[in-house]
Amino acid sequence: MADTYSTQFRTCETTGLKVHLPGERLFYVHAVTAVVALLTGGVMALLIALTRWPAVHLLPADLFYRFITAHGMNMLVFWIVFFEMAGLIFASTAVLGSRLPAVWFGWLNYALMLVGALLTNYMIFTGQADVMFTSYPPLKANPNYYLGIILFAVGALLACFHFMATLVVAKKEGYHKGSYPLFTFGILIAVILAIFTLLAGAATYIPTWLWAMGFIDSIDPSLYRLGFWGFGHSAQQINLAAMVSIWYLIGTLSVGAVPINEKFSRGAFLLYLLGINVASVHHLLVDPGLSASFRIFNTSYVIYAATIGSMIHAFSIPAAIEVAQRAKGYTNGLFEWLTKAPWSNPAFSGMALSVVIFGFGGGVTGVTQGVEQINIMSHNTLRIPGHFHVTVVGGTSLAFMALTYYALPLIMRRKIIGETWAKYQPWMFGIGISIFATGMSFAGILGVPRRHYDVTFSSAIFQVPFSATATTMLGLLGIGAIIAFTALLIFCLIAALTAFFGERIEAKMEPHYPPYLKDGSAEAAAVAS
Numbered sequence: 001m002a003d004t005y006s007t008q009f010r011t012c013e014t015t016g017l018k019v020h021l022p023g024e025r026l027f028y029v030h031a032v033t034a035v036v037a038l039l040t041g042g043v044m045a046l047l048i049a050l051t052r053w054p055a056v057h058l059l060p061a062d063l064f065y066r067f068i069t070a071h072g073m074n075m076l077v078f079w080i081v082f083f084e085m086a087g088l089i090f091a092s093t094a095v096l097g098s099r100l101p102a103v104w105f106g107w108l109n110y111a112l113m114l115v116g117a118l119l120t121n122y123m124i125f126t127g128q129a130d131v132m133f134t135s136y137p138p139l140k141a142n143p144n145y146y147l148g149i150i151l152f153a154v155g156a157l158l159a160c161f162h163f164m165a166t167l168v169v170a171k172k173e174g175y176h177k178g179s180y181p182l183f184t185f186g187i188l189i190a191v192i193l194a195i196f197t198l199l200a201g202a203a204t205y206i207p208t209w210l211w212a213m214g215f216i217d218s219i220d221p222s223l224y225r226l227g228f229w230g231f232g233h234s235a236q237q238i239n240l241a242a243m244v245s246i247w248y249l250i251g252t253l254s255v256g257a258v259p260i261n262e263k264f265s266r267g268a269f270l271l272y273l274l275g276i277n278v279a280s281v282h283h284l285l286v287d288p289g290l291s292a293s294f295r296i297f298n299t300s301y302v303i304y305a306a307t308i309g310s311m312i313h314a315f316s317i318p319a320a321i322e323v324a325q326r327a328k329g330y331t332n333g334l335f336e337w338l339t340k341a342p343w344s345n346p347a348f349s350g351m352a353l354s355v356v357i358f359g360f361g362g363g364v365t366g367v368t369q370g371v372e373q374i375n376i377m378s379h380n381t382l383r384i385p386g387h388f389h390v391t392v393v394g395g396t397s398l399a400f401m402a403l404t405y406y407a408l409p410l411i412m413r414r415k416i417i418g419e420t421w422a423k424y425q426p427w428m429f430g431i432g433i434s435i436f437a438t439g440m441s442f443a444g445i446l447g448v449p450r451r452h453y454d455v456t457f458s459s460a461i462f463q464v465p466f467s468a469t470a471t472t473m474l475g476l477l478g479i480g481a482i483i484a485f486t487a488l489l490i491f492c493l494i495a496a497l498t499a500f501f502g503e504r505i506e507a508k509m510e511p512h513y514p515p516y517l518k519d520g521s522a523e524a525a526a527v528a529s
């Protein structure tokens with residue numbers, strides 16, 4: 001039952017976690033690949049933003065659409081999912097002290113995802129897939145573009161099953177007893193959402209791939225949009241569940257916060273599972289063919305279940321941090337616990353900024369724009385990307401960056417290179433993306449379209465009047481993008497330099513037997529040899 005991998009553990013001296021070394025190696029490659037995708041998507045982001053800025057208007061039209069496609073795929077899919085897969089490995093092995101049951105399978109999944117991501121990027125950058133992230137038919141890409149996404153998704157789906165299997169092994173072999181820690185529980189919710197998401201993706205991309213190869217005559221655009229958003233929107237709910245799990249984890253690692261009422265927090269995660277995917281329908285609010293009751297039910301009554309979930313976390317996490325800080329003696333006044341929080345720890349500040357930017361920026365804009373009446377006004381304006389850049393970038397990506405500042409010393413066992421830079425990086429990124437999203441949202445409110453190369457219609461044959469404020473807002477967007485991109489670059493540099501050249505923190509190696517084996521037994525000796 002136990003293979004030779006069972007003994008390849010080390011004990012983390014800071015956290016006391018038992019870390020399975022083959023799982024750790026797999027974590028490492030996923031995280032490094034994620035950062036490469038982040039850098040690629042980030043360079044695209046800067047070039048797009050500098051084109052949006054009317055005073056600069058950098059790129060020609062064809063490159064603009066090509067880079068938007070590359071930006072969407074690398075940021076929203078490759079950076080986030082590679083990082084999440086690293087998170088799955090961590091949540092199911094180190095957090096539970098368990099082994100990864102099939103290391104070869106983990107590598108196979110990684111290989112599928114890597115080949116898929118490379119193929120998709122190749123198709124985009126060689127100009128064979130200028131279809132943007134959504135690839136709505138009748139826009140058609142080279143079949144290999146869809147194939148790349150399918151390979152990537154299959155790898156991710158198999159990795160989700162591997163995660164489930166690891167949870168089973170952890171229980172069965174006695175590595176972990178009782179209920180799963182909250183972090184692992186939250187990741188489990190993310191994985192269940194991911195399985196739904198990836199199946200919706202398969203149901204959308206496989207027929208589209210067949211269509212691109214000529215085996216299917218046509219793809220119904222409405223059906224495509226329904227399936228695509230079953231994938232595209234639900235993918236953001238995986239990010240949400242993963243991000244909130246990371247908030248809890250960083251709260252524990254940084255100040256020793258323990259959820260005030262763990263059952264309550266678990267219940268809030270369950271609300272995500274029950275209420276969140278139906279919100280996908282908000283992408284179809286201006287489409288023909290759906291009844292009013294279908295739209296209203298899906299975009300109001302049910303998504304509020306998920307909104308309540310988020311609000312519970314929004315109170316529960318700061319409360320847990322407050323209690324932990326007060327227990328340390330920071331009890332003067334109402335806010336000493338907050339002012340004396342470890343603000344110079346980039347993991348903590350990144351997490352705190354992520355909570356605020358996601359909650360106030362993303363949550364408020366999301367709940368309002370998801371309502372039918374407001375949706376019809378904001379549809380296809382920059383107000384929409386203004387919303388999702390504070391959820392996915394200011395929220396999720398910043399939380400992932402914050403966690404990386406713990407992953408580098410604790411999991412990769414490297415001393416961080418550029419600690420002073422790291423201290424300021426989350427602030428710079430958070431402030432930059434907030435300025436960016438503010439400019440974007442208000443430009444959108446003033447009617448500036450999204451996805452359009454010439455956002456102010458300056459070369460249209462008829463005059464489209466935009467207020468001068470809209471142009472100012474687009475300038476603000478450009479300035480915010482430069483600040484956020486600089487911070488992204490600093491993050492990538494710190495992560496890459498540390499991962500490859502950081503001073504090694506020596507690990508204490510210990511034989512670690514599955515609890516069902518006694519250390520001195522013949523079987524344990526056989527496992528160890």
Ligand SMILES: [Cu+2]
Binds near residue numbers: 233283
């Ligand atoms: Cu959505």
